[in-house]
Amino acid sequence: MSAHRRKTRAPKSRAASSRRRRLTRTLPASGCALVVLAGATAWYLYDDLASSIGSSKALKGAEKSKYGDVNILLMGLDSRRDQNGEDLPPAVLDKLHAGASSDVGGYNTNTLILLHVPGDGSRAKAFSVPRDDFVDLHGVPGFTGKAKIKEAYGRAKAKTEEQLSAQGVKDRGRLELEGREAGRRAEIETVRTFLGLPIDHFAELNLAGFYHLADALGGVPVCLKKPAKDGFSGADFPAGRQTLDGQQSLAFVRQRHGLTMGDLDRTKRQQAFLAGATYKLNQAGTFTDPVKLMKLIGSAKQDVVTDRGWDLLSFVKQAKNLSGGDVEFVTLPIERFGRNHDAEINVVDDMKIKRFIAERIGPGATASPSAPGTAPSSPGAPSDAPGAPSAPQGSPGSSVPAPSPPRSSSGTPAIDGGGVPCVD
Template structure:
């Protein structure tokens, strides 16, 4: 079996169609990161910390004991706002996102950001959304599914439970369902990677558009021209600056990319590199108008864990805005199928070893964490599938922007 993703006609399989393949959500979480590391003024910190959406999803969870921080960035594939209301049609049209009924509550982007206590280089691990892993925190579902589905499955179960108890208020169902989804997604990632999760940040589809637009354009570089009618991508080769709508098209493109989702990840990381460079070079955090626009956007769309001291994080993560972040896409062993849906076959123990080697064993979760010390039941690796090595890409290389195909 090839180590490259099989190409699929976007119109032949629902789970692979252009509206389902919203790889752009990586950028949503990246924009969350840029907001969090940028709010360095105390006069803005109180306003941001007091207004940003907060969650209790991490209450009682094991935390890192080393002083390092593991932060889970989640990009939610949802065409609805925090109250479950459909996004405005004007926004959906700009995003090439289709109807608000399309898509669900998959975490199409999952990035573990590891920030060392000593101020060293941060490391970001992208978890491919189709990795086939054991679910945690999803009532009645302890089998293996795509990692992106933990959120939506737990949300649906919780809403079903509350409806059975007579709850009819839509906003309450949405709020409680999302909290259950966050808990399940965090628990599943934590078990799969074998590390504690200290904080998390979540952003949905509309949030990315708002934040990318607030940045005032992001520089990217292409080795060759790109055109994709499904995503709306139409760019010349070379360095260029993309607005919010163009950025979505850039990271959504799948046609013409040999590796499909895995190649798309490279584009997402390249965009993050450009966004980081823009923040570092553009004076965003010394320009009150730009900064307030960015923060006002964050207050609308970002959800973080309750009690996260953002100012302390900013001090620890000061290197992030300087581009000292190393991106790694976690490896897969090959591709398979589960009830007709394409999946990534992964080696649980290999993933845990890789993470431990990269961030140090003292930062790993205790053996009592479900899934932290042994591979998930039923894990398999195709005999003919060569193992893929983790692919690294520095966020900023000598102040430049990485070019992608």
């Protein structure tokens, strides 16, 4: 009986052992398959993004940064048209609270932010350029002199399309494509010359981009020090930390009426939105969630144009590290408010701007001294209105407040942004 039992057990033992060996072989094989599948999925997502996102040759032949530094220019267009020059759908415009006419806003770059990412891994800095800074425009056909920095794109686009039309070009697609490329080159060259910095990459975002980005992220957290309401932009927010949907996000970044510093406070709103978006990117696990990543990529396809050849996959990885909030947002200083004919402008000192930036990122990261436009502004260029008000001290040139809880003048805890900066 005992021998019989041993004989009957032996085959079972060998069978179990064989199953374990097969399982042992299967698990690594399954793991490898999952890794390959995940890698293939990631590559598909990247390849899909790289092949579908709008790309531009506007930076071809441009000077590059040294020592591993990277400078990225974010340009936000206040246009009611899509990448192809077609009017945005009325339903979208209604949600954006931006007016029904495609001509409203034109092709002004109402958002200009230069992100400097040091090659040594130190803290990144984002410099906001106020849209009404009165500077020398570069790259605009037939134009010499000064205008608001936001106008370089639209002026170059319009003039290029005018020249092409005079040559007999009637194809709307070609006019739009070449006009926008001329606009990008002019805006980039104007900003590069004004700041004295090389620009390695750029991303252009249309008006709907803020809306779609917030929607893709499932809302963007922001914090207000006090309630805000504005009928022009549609802003209607309580004080404190809150999560904005797409429609609310656009109202938040567009509001300037009812704010003490007007456009300069709007610039801080844009900084706060980007800080909240990067915070949400990190907290929401977007980079590791295929569904969320696909939604983000879909948003990028609709609204974003970048320079051709930019390795977006590498930057996405870098952006994840930046999402921890280790980015300092700074608004460039202005000298005073003035007027040029009937337009309000920001009077700026070109050389002071360059020194301001060099002090924060180091002179080695600035453009070569031989670069055009490094000379100071010619005196008396802006037609300042007599008695034009000076910019309040401490408003421009300041950073978005740190996300740590501040304290009010009475010593009681002020509003806590919960990881995002609180702004006016």
